[in-house]
Each structure stands twice: as structure tokens, then as C-alpha cells.
Amino acid sequence: MPERPLTAPAESPRTGDLPADEFRAAAHAAVDWIADYLENAVRYPVRSRVRPDDIREALPTAPPTRGEPLDAMLRDFHATILPGITHWNHPAFFAYFANSGSYPGILGELLAAGLNANGMLWVTSPAVTELEQVTLDWLRQLMGLGDGWFGEITDTASMSTFYALAAARERAGFDVRGRGMAARDDLPRLRVYCSEHAHSSIDKAVIALGLGHENLVRIPADAQFRLRPEALEAAMAADVAAGYAPIAVVPCVGTTSITSIDPVAEVVRIARRHHCWVHVDAAYGGVAAIVPELRYLMDGVDGADSFVVNPHKWLFTPMDCSVLYTRDPQSLKQAFALLPEYLVTRMQDEAINLMDYGIQLGRRFRSLKLWMVLRAYGADGLAERIRQHCELAREFAGMVHFEGGWELTAPVTLSLVCFRYVPPGATEAEIAALNAAIMEQVNARGRVYLSHTKLDGRYTLRLAIGNIRTERTHIELAWRELRDAAASVRPAA
Template sequence: MDKDALRHWLHKASDWSADYLESVSERPVRAQGEPGSIYAALPEAPPAEGEPMEAIFKDLDALIMPGMTHWQHPRFFAYFPANSSPPSLVAEYVTAAMAAQCMLWQTAPAASELEARVLEWLRQMIGLPQDFAGVIQDSATSATFAAILTAREKVTGFTGNTKGLCGQAPLRIYASAQTHTSIDKAVRMAGIGSDNLVKVPNGSGPYYAMDTEALEALIEADKEAGLQPAAIVACLGGTSIGACDDIEAVAAVAARHGIFLHVDAAWAGSAMICPEFRDLMRGAELADSFVFNPHKWLFTNFDCTAHYVKDPRALTDTLGMRPPFLRTLGREEGETPGVTDYNEWSVPLGRRFRALKLWFVIRSYGVEALRTKIRNHVAWAQGLAKTIGAAADFEVVTEPILALFTFRYRPRFLKDASDETIDALNARLVERINDDGRIYVTQTTHEGRFAIRFQVGQTSTTARDVEIAWEVIRELAGASKGGIGAS
């Protein structure tokens, strides 16, 4: 492809992208095809000769798009959003054109220094103190893995990387029962073993916080048994129902026992740009490590995770490797002001220029506009929860925490039905909603019972989209006639 052709097809790609975003609300939110249909439609072998771009774009529309679930759809109410925005999209185009490998300061000085500055902005935006230093990771899973590895090394005197864990007292990691399975994965990958991940029960208060008395008792029992407490993971906005631990109380336990504290705020951390929500993160300043995902609720496309640490040296001593071919001669990190080799802060060596899209987003919107979007999402979710709670054939299972709540369909004509029957009924309702295509929701279980999750967070969602969601839910439940319950 020569330069003229490149210019033509970049224009074509930008027009295609703008048209897609303009019309995405007309598509079914979740892919509607049968499993295997896309695979079967693709050639079994690669082309021996190059094909024209016209044919590739034609197949993009004909073969690929019908099999896509549309995360940028304004009625995407499932999971947590992986929301993008126009300035983020533009920055990603630029990033792809440069195709920089930002592993060292010298391989991309501007990328390294922009990352440092933008993460300082972000730290200020969410109210973390200046003794935290940040790095952009690919996901909260990677950041949590890095945190668990750092905790492992600190508690073993930095011998885990050299001598392994054989002969050590078993390490113990403590986490709320509401934490994400990325914690389980990190504990496995760190060689600590899933049997040594202790899930602490949650209370029944408004935020389903970890029971800190139970946490302390578990730690004391483990120490008496000769086990070695290594880290506590506190939850700020759990994936299932939005649970939030009392970080200040958890931090007090961690301090009494000298245990590393990591805060997983993957989703809810973005909402902390709004000062009125920061009571949820009270005590976060006492943590050793804090992570949240701008790619979940700060309008910056995946992947972009902000990972903050109190002790960068502990992180780089855990993850850093400096073979001769990766040295920046005359400008070593820690020896030259302004030089940071972020590959030593992350599990992968290779690094994308992720800071650019975050810079575009913050500068293009400004902090106040970003706050307004998040405040609207929270208000709309809370309004819908009130509406559902007042409806005769529905019930709210967990009240909104920020913009997430859960509910279930419980029609009057089935008032004496068993829990199992109601669970099955709601599972069928979720299938019907997602097969319909106008909105997309997901499910969870709470206290052993099936519940439907609903979160508001997509960039272009409006109050009307939330109203439509309720119309679709009522219609497909058939609340006034029995509907799905009679099937």
C-alpha cells in the first residue's frame, strides 16, 4: 500500500468508524448469530496473494459485524462498560500510526513523561495523596498480580524471586468474598496457591463490606498456626453487586499486623473524580497499592488501567530486569531525574502508548464534564431502581451502589413459588432480554439466589435509554399478563 492508498483507506476507516458510532444504537446490542457461524464463513486457508481493501471492508461488514456485541451501544447495561469516546478513538488512531514500543524512557521519552504527568492528574482527580506514584497497566488483573507479587517479595525479604517459596511458611492472602476472580488468578500465578486465599465474609450493611472482626480473627488464627499473612485485598465496587469495603477499618487491621494492603477499585475508582462519592474510598490513602480502570468508566477505550503504589522501588525490585541490551546508558532510572523505564513497573516488557488517549480524553472533556457524565449515570441508575422497587411484579435485590444495582422479576401470580422456580424464571428472562437485542444485561447470584444486574455507564447513554430499558424489561417479562412466567 503506497502513501496515496494509505491516505484513502485511513479516510475510509475514519468514515466507517464515525458511521458505525452514529448508527450503533440501531443494531442489536448483543451478537445474535449462532456459535460457530462466523468461523464457518471464513476461508479455511489464508490467501496466497494479497486481496483488495474493498473486499476486506466488504467482508468486515458482511461477516464480522453481525457477530459483534456492541460495547459502545447506548443500551449496553451488562458487565461494566468498556466505554470509549471520540477523543479516545482519535488518540488511538494516532497511537497506531506511531506504533511506538514504550518499554524504556529512551525508546519513547514523550510517552514515558506524559504517562508520569497524566497519572499525576488522575491521582489528583480521584483524591489520592501525592505520595502515590502511578503506572498504566493493561488491566486490573495485571495490576493486582503485580501487587500480590510485590507483597510476596516484601514479606519474604525479596527472596521469593531468587529462592522460590519452598521451605517458607505458607503465605496467606485475605480478600473480601465480593472481590473479583482476578484476585484468585493473581494468587495462583504468584505461586501462593488458591488454598491460601482466604475469603473473608461480608456484612449485610448498605455496602456489604468485609467483616473486619472476622478478618482480624482469621489473621490471628493463621499466625498461631505458623502461617505467614502477606496481603489484604480490599474491594471498592465489586463486580457482582458493587460491594465496598470499609477501607479505613481494613487498613487499621493491616497496619496492626504489618500486612501489605491493595485496594481493587477497578470499576468504582473512576467515580471518585466526584468528591461527593469519596466517602466510599475513605482510608485509601493508607493503602500500599490502588488500582482502577479508566477504560471502565472514564471514557477511555480498553486497555488503560491506573495502578498507584506507595513504594515504587518495591514494585521495580519485584518486576524489574536490566539486561545490558535494555540499559539506557548515562540515563539510568533513579539516577537521572525524569527518566522512568516503565517496563520495570509492569509484567510485560513491551508497552503501548496508552497515556496518549487518557491525555486526549481529560483535555478534550475537562474534569467537570467527566464528573457530569458519571453523576448522570448514577442518578439514572438510582432512579430506575426506585421505579423497579415500586413495581408490583418486581423487587430490588441489592440497592444501587453508585450506578449498579440488582433486581428480579417476582410476579404476583407466583407469590408462593419456590426460590428455585423464581431463579429459573429470571434466568429465562435474561435470555429473552438479550436475544431480543434492544438492551443487554447480565446476571449474578446474591445470597444463593439468581439476580439480574443492571449498571449504567456507557458514554452515549441517555436518560431515555434507561427508560427504554425498563419498557423492554416489563414487556418481555409480561408482568401484567403472566408472560414469561406462564411459559
């Protein structure tokens, strides 16, 4: 019996991709818009003004039955999506740690998306693995670090720190990978140490690795907000005497709230006496070492076992791009490597397979955008831009220092200024309420965006400079906005 012929419906949906000319037209329009946007970002309110669910309610509740043209999507992008964007690329974005997507980084991201390569194995795209190794070695040299570091790109510092502490747990020698941690009489409680000002990603890594949050020991800081080595030494000695097993210490080069710099060299010496892994969190501050006169910030890092630096923070590389370096890649590999038969290749032992050094199997071509940024600006250009940001921070700190009723709340080490409004006679609770009101008023006006923290219980405003397009006019604008807001919330005499 002959096979029944296939019959197409009256209006068969088109198969395959969209026509190239349709893509070209939309892509050219998008690139033109991006260039105009970056050159004129000040036209937008820095912080999005939408309310929760505004974007969701403006979108259809079900997907389209038939395909829609790309230009319709671009129209909806402008009308519906853009109002829900807080503009991290705005030169007056001073909250958290400012970042920026530079032209060469955006170009690298576009090319990587076009290639859509997966670098899980060397053989699946040799350039992905080898460019990553070369680019990260360039970055190592730019920061003035010695030889012997293995690097890989992850998404964020949170994941980089998680990987580092997993390697520390592996090297401690308790076979947690094979036997786990539950119901083991032979396994002591494992301890990790960091400054009281260290980032919450360390807490999350300890929790996710099953070490237990209570086994993260936060060490007190000195008057400059730096981890106190003598307090670390005392805490570790007390833990050993109590039967705990210290496995890692995490000093910081640029803490999140205040960019304080922990004494890494001293921490390394103490940690070595307890056979501890040292992971340096330089996610923000590490790239400052590209500036020759700031290279001292990395003193002691060459003695550590791993460190993290985020080019997507202050090196003008689009999100996401975090770099984890380690001097002990074998421990990192032992923590994660797994080789099912379908991933075996004939070059298994001849090349680096990046899948072996973390949880991810699939890996995006992130190094392309970083490579293009490093080439476009060069060592001198990068150093000059970072240097300018530090100078702008000092200028802003001077404005605060010489204005009555305002005070600096932490030393200005890099490009972050911590400060607050302190009217005479105000209580700490009143100061906190006033500064919160000032920040909200400034942010609501849309010209500038700031964030806050607390230092020793004191509510503090933060102004972080890191956008490649930020100039002196933007910090002057921030200062005018702050003083105007303070005048409007100032309590009556």
C-alpha cells in the same frame, strides 16, 4: 568468475508498504463509518446473534497468496466480522460493567497506532514514559488522592492486581524472587485476604504467583455486602496462631457483582498490625471519586500500598487501559526488574524505565488516549457524566421498587442496579428460572443487553450504566423490555 545477476520473477510482488493514498482513502472511510456507528449504534442488536464457529466458517481457511485491496477488507469487515460483534459501545449495553470508546479516546488510539512507539525504556520514546507519569498524576488529583503515588498503565485490573500482590510477596521478605517457593522448610504458607464478593482476578493472581488457591481467604460480608472488619481481624489472628504468614489484604471500592464499598480505612488499620500490604480494588468504582460529592468513596485509600482503577470501564477510554498506583514502587521494581546488557543505557539511573515495574518489556503508548479523554472533557465534564449515570441508576431502581412483583436485591451505591422478578408464592428455584428466562428473552430481542449474578445464592439481574451515550430513554426501554418478558414467562395463576 562474475556474480550471477539476480533476476526478478515475471510478476514481482511489490515491496514496502501500501501507497499512502490507498491508506488515506480506507482510513477516511473507516473514520466516517466509526462516527456514524457511534451516533447510530442503536441500529444494531446489542448482543451478537451468531452461533459458535459461524465467523470462522465464513472466512477462508488459508491466507491469500497475493495481497488484497483495503476496500475489500472493509467490505468483509461489514459483511462477516460485524455480525460477530457484541456492541459494548451500544447505549443499551447494561451487562457486566458497561464501557465506551469516546471520540477523543479513539483519536488517541489512532495516533498511538500510527506512531507505534515502544515505551519499554525511557530512551526508546521519552514521551511515552513522561506522558504516562503526568497523565496518571492528573487522574490521581481528579480522584482527590494525596501525593506520593507512583502510577503505571497495564492492560487490565487482573494484571494490575497480579503486580500488586507480587510486590506484596516481595516486601514480605522471603526472597521468593531468588529462591522460589518449592521445597523450602523456612517458608511459611503465605496468606491473602479479600471479601467474599471480591473479583476472581484476585484468585487468579494468587494461583499464578504460586501462593496456592487455598491460601486466599475470603472474608464474610455484612448485610450491605461489605467486608466485615471483625471477621478479617479474627481470620488473620487465627492464621498467625496457626503459623501462617499474612502478606496482603484486598478491599474493594465497588465489588463486581453489586458495587459494594468495603471499609478501607478499617481494613488498613487491621492490616498494618500484621505488616500486610493493602491493595485496593477500585477498578470500577474509583473514577466515581472524580465527582466531588462521591469522593468519600476513597476514604482510607491514601493509607493503602496500592490500588487499581480502570479508565476503560467508566472513564470513556477505549480498551485496554488499567492503572496501577503504588506508594511503594521500590518493592514493585524489586519484584520484576532485570537488566540484560542489551537494555543498558547511559541514562539508566536518571529516568524511569517502565519495563522495570512488571512482566512486559514492550509497552504500548496507552497514556495518549487517556490524556486526550481527560483534556477533552475536563474535571467538570467527567464528573457530570459520571453523576448522570448514578442518577439514571437511581431512577431505574425507583422503577423497580414501585412495581409490584419486582424487588431490589442490593443497595444502589453507584451506577449498578441489582434486581429481580419475584412473583408471589414462587420458590427460590422458580424465581431463578424465571429471571434467567427473562434475561435470555430480553437479550435475544437485541435492544438491550443484561447480565446476572448470585447474591447469597439468589439469582439476580444486573443493569450497569457506564456508556457515555446512555440516556434516560435507554433505561426506560430496558424496563419495558423486562416487564414484557416477565409477562410472557409469568406462571399461570
